Amino acid sequence: xxxxxxxxxxxxxxxxxxxxxxxxxxxxxLAQEAARRIAARNLGGDVxxxxxxxLCEMPGPWVLAEGARHARPHITAxxxxxxxxxxxxxxxxxxxxxx
Amino acid sequence: MYLSGDEERRFVIRLFDYWxxxxxxxxxxxxxxxxxxxxxxxxxxxxxxxxxxxxEQATFIRVGLRLKPDGWPDARGRRVIDCPEGSLxxxxxxxxxxxxxxxxxxxxxxxxxxxxxxxxxxSILLPLAEDGVHMSHVLGGxxxxxxxxxxxxxxxxxxxxxxxxS
Numbered sequence: 001x002x003x004x005x006x007x008x009x010x011x012x013x014x015x016x017x018x019x020x021x022x023x024x025x026x027x028x029x030l031a032q033e034a035a036r037r038i039a040a041r042n043l044g045g046d047v048x049x050x051x052x053x054x055l056c057e058m059p060g061p062w063v064l065a066e067g068a069r070h071a072r073p074h075i076t077a078x079x080x081x082x083x084x085x086x087x088x089x090x091x092x093x094x095x096x097x098x099x
Numbered sequence: 100m101y102l103s104g105d106e107e108r109r110f111v112i113r114l115f116d117y118w119x120x121x122x123x124x125x126x127x128x129x130x131x132x133x134x135x136x137x138x139x140x141x142x143x144x145x146x147x148x149x150x151x152x153x154x155e156q157a158t159f160i161r162v163g164l165r166l167k168p169d170g171w172p173d174a175r176g177r178r179v180i181d182c183p184e185g186s187l188x189x190x191x192x193x194x195x196x197x198x199x200x201x202x203x204x205x206x207x208x209x210x211x212x213x214x215x216x217x218x219x220x221x222s223i224l225l226p227l228a229e230d231g232v233h234m235s236h237v238l239g240g241x242x243x244x245x246x247x248x249x250x251x252x253x254x255x256x257x258x259x260x261x262x263x264x265s
Contacts, residue, residue, distance in 0.1 A: 023115060023204040024197070027221075030112065030206060037116050055197050055207055 010052035011035045015045025022047070026055055101137045110141060110242045111206045111223040118204065118225040118238065126202075127228035130236050135161070145240040146188065147227075148179055154199045155180070160236065162188065187213060191222045191241040198224040198237055211243065218243040 009031035011022040022038055025031040031049045039047040100120065102113045121132040135142040143163040150157050162174035168186040171177065182189045190211045198205040208221035220243035227236040 021201065021203045022119075023206065024201055025205075026207045026209075030109065033109070033112055034115055037112070038119060041119070055194070055205065 008052040008055045010050050011038065012048050012050060013038060013043060013045055014048055015043075019048075024052060024055065101139065101141075103139075109221075110144065110240060111221050113141060114138075114145070114223055114225065114238075114240045115204055115206070125228075125231035127226045127231060127234065129229055129231065130160075130227050130238075133227070133238060141240065144242050145238065146174075146191065148192075148195070148237050148239070150199070150235055150237065154195065157195070157237075163240075166191065166241070185212065185214075187220075187241060187243065190220060191224070191239050194222060194224045194239075195237065198226060199234065202226060202234060210246075213243065213245075216245050216247075218245045 007026060009025050009028045011025070011031050011034050012019040013022050014020075023031070023034050025034065028049065035047045035049050101117045104113075107113050107116065117137065118128060118133075122128040130147065133147075135145070138145060143165045145161075145163045146159060146166050147161040148157045149160050152158070157179040159174045159177050159179065162171070166186075166188045167174055168183045168188055170183075174188075179192055179195070182192060190213075194205045194207050197207075204223060204225045206221065206223040208219070211218050211220045220241055222239065222241035224237050224239040226234045227238055229235045
């Protein structure tokens with residue numbers, strides 16, 4: 001429905017030191033409403049809404065048939081910088097070893 | 100049991116609430132726990148896929164009348180990967196990998212294009228498990244309205260409670 005990664009809001013039931021994922025919404029209002037309805041069932045514990053990992057954006061389910069189980073990686077600026085520094089260090093070390 | 104449109108105007112919340120109700124204390128409800136007659140006219144906007152062959156080989160068990168792509172008089176047994184691009188069913192299944200990976204209900208919304216027209220849609224996919232634990236099926240639903248026409252999502256359909264599960 002959209003080309004951009006979708007923000008996710010996770011609804012979790014927390015009890016006894018553990019939390020169980022109850023649902024994922026890309027809309028906070030819907031997540032809050034789902035949490036409210038779960039809480040109304042008095043399952044025990046706390047029902048919380050927390051920001052979660054972005055929802056995958058895939059062109060269609062048939063991508064799975066081509067063997068791609070996960071959406072294309074979403075590389076953050078920090079990860080890209082770390083990757084670049086690693087490559088620079090690798091080249092430098094290789095150069096030193098060759099000399 | 101299933102919320103009416105007066106009790107809850109948002110389709111995905113109605114479906115989520117029902118799923119949560121029939122689930123009970125288990126991680127997931129069974130397919131047999133879902134009575135499509137309970138869903139009223141919302142059943143026409145729902146579908147079920149079978150994950151027996153893995154998500155890559157998922158097949159349709161049931162596709163509601165609102166979701167049937169053109170040229171699919173009987174969707175039962177058809178593969179998910181054959182779902183025509185641009186169909187409402189295709190839009191709904193965009194979230195399937197997420198739901199399978201997260202093993203949880205996943206709802207997403209946004210703009211989509213149907214028959215060349217811009218619409219606003221929202222979907223939800225809900226895991227089902229025959230043993231109550233391991234995902235075996237996914238129940239999904241989607242509704243929409245064309246941006247230039249309000250109220251399309253509630254347009255009457257020739258749906259009856261005796262609709263075959265195709």
